[in-house]
Amino acid sequence: MIKRTHFLLGLVLLCTAALTFYKIPVASSQGLTLIAAPVEGDLPFGDPDSDLWGSASAVEVPLSAQNISKPVLLETKVKSLTVRALHNGSQIAILVQWTDSTQDDHVVRAQDFRDAVALQFPLVEGQPYFCMGQAGGDVNIWHWKADWQADIASRQDMETAYPNMYVDGYPYAEVDAEAVASVGDYSDPNYLPALQAGNLFASAARLSPVEDLIAGGFGTLTSQAAEGQNVQGYGAWKDGKWRVIFSRDLASASAEDVTFAAGKTHAVAFAVWDGANNERNGQKSTSQWLSLQLQQARSQAPGAEAAPVERPWYKDPQTMAIILYGALAVLVVIAGFIYLRLPQ
Amino acid sequence: MVWAALVDWLVGRALTRSAIFMPKSPPVILVYQGLGGLGQLAATASGLLVLGALGWLAWVHLRTGRGLILPFALASLVFLSLAFLFIPPAGALAVAYHLNLVLAVGLLGMQVLLAPVETEKKVAAAVVALALATSALHPLVPAVYAALGLSGPPGYSSTIFNLGELLVVLAAFALWWAYGRPASRRAWLLSAVPALAFTALHLANPAIAGVISIWSVGLSLYLPWPVYTLGLWLAALAVFSSLERREPAGWAILLLAAGGYTPQLSSHAFLGIAALALLLPLPGEPFQRTQLLPKRGVWSSEDQEIHLE
Numbered sequence: 302m303i304k305r306t307h308f309l310l311g312l313v314l315l316c317t318a319a320l321t322f323y324k325i326p327v328a329s330s331q332g333l334t335l336i337a338a339p340v341e342g343d344l345p346f347g348d349p350d351s352d353l354w355g356s357a358s359a360v361e362v363p364l365s366a367q368n369i370s371k372p373v374l375l376e377t378k379v380k381s382l383t384v385r386a387l388h389n390g391s392q393i394a395i396l397v398q399w400t401d402s403t404q405d406d407h408v409v410r411a412q413d414f415r416d417a418v419a420l421q422f423p424l425v426e427g428q429p430y431f432c433m434g435q436a437g438g439d440v441n442i443w444h445w446k447a448d449w450q451a452d453i454a455s456r457q458d459m460e461t462a463y464p465n466m467y468v469d470g471y472p473y474a475e476v477d478a479e480a481v482a483s484v485g486d487y488s489d490p491n492y493l494p495a496l497q498a499g500n501l502f503a504s505a506a507r508l509s510p511v512e513d514l515i516a517g518g519f520g521t522l523t524s525q526a527a528e529g530q531n532v533q534g535y536g537a538w539k540d541g542k543w544r545v546i547f548s549r550d551l552a553s554a555s556a557e558d559v560t561f562a563a564g565k566t567h568a569v570a571f572a573v574w575d576g577a578n579n580e581r582n583g584q585k586s587t588s589q590w591l592s593l594q595l596q597q598a599r600s601q602a603p604g605a606e607a608a609p610v611e612r613p614w615y616k617d618p619q620t621m622a623i624i625l626y627g628a629l630a631v632l633v634v635i636a637g638f639i640y641l642r643l644p645q
Numbered sequence: 646m647v648w649a650a651l652v653d654w655l656v657g658r659a660l661t662r663s664a665i666f667m668p669k670s671p672p673v674i675l676v677y678q679g680l681g682g683l684g685q686l687a688a689t690a691s692g693l694l695v696l697g698a699l700g701w702l703a704w705v706h707l708r709t710g711r712g713l714i715l716p717f718a719l720a721s722l723v724f725l726s727l728a729f730l731f732i733p734p735a736g737a738l739a740v741a742y743h744l745n746l747v748l749a750v751g752l753l754g755m756q757v758l759l760a761p762v763e764t765e766k767k768v769a770a771a772v773v774a775l776a777l778a779t780s781a782l783h784p785l786v787p788a789v790y791a792a793l794g795l796s797g798p799p800g801y802s803s804t805i806f807n808l809g810e811l812l813v814v815l816a817a818f819a820l821w822w823a824y825g826r827p828a829s830r831r832a833w834l835l836s837a838v839p840a841l842a843f844t845a846l847h848l849a850n851p852a853i854a855g856v857i858s859i860w861s862v863g864l865s866l867y868l869p870w871p872v873y874t875l876g877l878w879l880a881a882l883a884v885f886s887s888l889e890r891r892e893p894a895g896w897a898i899l900l901l902a903a904g905g906y907t908p909q910l911s912s913h914a915f916l917g918i919a920a921l922a923l924l925l926p927l928p929g930e931p932f933q934r935t936q937l938l939p940k941r942g943v944w945s946s947e948d949q950e951i952h953l954e
Contacts, residue, residue: 313690313693313694314690316693317686317689317690317693318686320689320693321682321685321686321689326692326730327689327692327693327696327727327730327912328688328692328726328910328911328912328913329726329727329729329730329734329910329911330729330734330909330910330911331734331742331743331784331908331909331910331911331914332784332907332909333784333787334734334735334739334784334787334788334791336735336791338794354796355796356794356796357796358787358790358791358794358795358796358798359790359796359798359799360787360798360799361787361798361799361802361803363802363803363806363865365855365865368851368852368855368856369852369853369856373852380803381803383798385796564733565733566733566734589859594733594735596735596736
């Protein structure tokens with residue numbers, strides 16, 4: 302006769318095999334979750350000061366130095382960032398903020414490095430390696446660069462770093478161009494192969510400060526084609542803080558782009574570079590994966606304009622923090638009181 | 646459940662993830678695919694068993710009339726964990742889940758404090774409960790902010806995380822103090838093996854040690870590394886000593902290690918609850934407990950009091 306424990310063990314093994322074979326999970330995710338709050342109307346793509354951002358709860362994300370792929374920096378400057386997200390049913394906007402005492406947005410000189418931030422989304426089910434994905438686990442990367450942001454206002458070139466420089470003249474530049482000609486002054490594209498090949502780094506004019514990339518492990522980072530660059534961005538440095546907004550349509554037809562859906566749980570990871578600390582390429586601060594959810598929009602009257610929510614005093618973040626930690630302190634005191642009353 | 650959790654931890658979350666450091670030749674890929682499959686099986690088995698263990702604990706507490714709150718919290722955890730497979734864990738449901746986790750850990754910790762066991766065991770269980778509660782508190786606070794629509798960011802997230810990691814290390818010391826003494830020379834030597842392996846890995850390549858640590862047990866290693874080495878040694882010593890004495894605390898420590906700190910999956914968090922329950926003398930537990938051996942061969946009335954019938 303089969304013992305009861307043996308029967309139960311067999312049953313568990315049978316269930317385990319079936320659940321594993323059919324890929325049915327028995328555990329749910331419970332890590333940090335970034336909730337993209339729904340709003341009506343236009344998203345604040347270029348306004349980090351917009352009151353609409355207050356509708357989304359911020360999540361603080363710890364960062365640590367990437368120290369697997371060489372060359373590495375054992376200590377990076379940026380230890381954490383805060384992030385919040387909004388969506389309006391057709392587009393998503395993500396605001397990332399971190400502390401950086403210097404604004405590094407010039408990379409004309411060889412010794413200069415930019416401040417930057419990147420978001421990363423898996424293109425497969427599950428969570429591949431959090432640094433650039435892995436073979437069979439591609440990731441879509443949105444890389445905002447401070448120098449690209451500065452380029453939108455005014456394209457940087459040698460004269461930006463050396464305003465008093467002088468050259469006799471550039472060959473192949475238009476005749477009426479001045480002695481110091483910018484890339485846009487070149488009339489013959491045959492002498493600008495990178496530009497003609499669609500290399501975003503050689504682009505005469507920036508359409509976005511964000512580069513849309515794909516990767517499947519270290520050394521595989523690849524920029525998407527120029528026509529596939531569909532992520533917009535805006536970044537501003539103020540009072541020792543960078544605030545950068547990423548935005549894109551929720552859906553994308555490209556297989557190299559992540560597609561967002563309300564109600565579904567996505568994953569997102571972050572990387573930050575501090576140019577003043579000579580951080581570039583793999584020398585950066587990275588996060589682990591976070592969950593990202595697009596909260597379902599509540600029903601609202603059609604045509605209603607987006608408006609920040611008026612919050613009562615008890616919904617003030619500082620007040621809430623005091624209440625939460627106060628309650629915790631009371632629990633600790635009660636636990637201590639009970640412990641002291643325990644019989645010896 | 647312990648064996649499944651250990652395979653899930655050591656194979657599924659440690660060994661297979663080290664694949665990124667390996668050359669990707671076809672035989673290596675084949676081996677890692679096999680290990681990945683084994684890890685997946687173990688994860689499913691431990692997830693299934695720990696859900697059953699929590700349900701069983703809820704039933705036992707309900708049947709023995711020890712109040713309604715703990716059974717309710719445990720049952721809610723099982724229910725919500727399964728519900729989150731179909732609906733996203735957001736809003737009030739996410740808050741309810743994390744609150745139940747804190748509540749269950751707190752109530753179980755309180756029961757250990759009130760149980761007729763030695764003071765050092767109470768202290769060890771209290772530190773374990775505090776570490777588990779802090780681990781659960783870390784995602785609870787952002788969940789509360791998100792549910793209430795507060796702008797945030799939640800204050801002190803990093804502080805809570807670091808405090809919890811400190812408590813994990815302290816728990817290793819406390820568990821050794823409660824369950825690792827006295828220890829045989831064999832236990833001292835055996836328990837030094839994982840500590841030496843960690844030390845060697847850390848000295849050879851601190852980056853890989855850090856990545857494996859955060860992936861497998863969730864510890865960021867922000868404290869000086871000798872503290873972790875010592876903690877690992879003492880925790881392993883507590884495991885070997887407990888198992889030699891056939892005390893369930895050894896299995897509890899293994900479950901705690903397999904669950905890890907600030908786990909990403911509900912099943913790993915539940916391993917911590919099961920471990921805490923193993924430190925508690927409950928009537929009719931789901932885990933086979935054998936009679937405790939007396940310390941240094943001398944029976945005391947205190948030893949007999951904590952026997953389980």
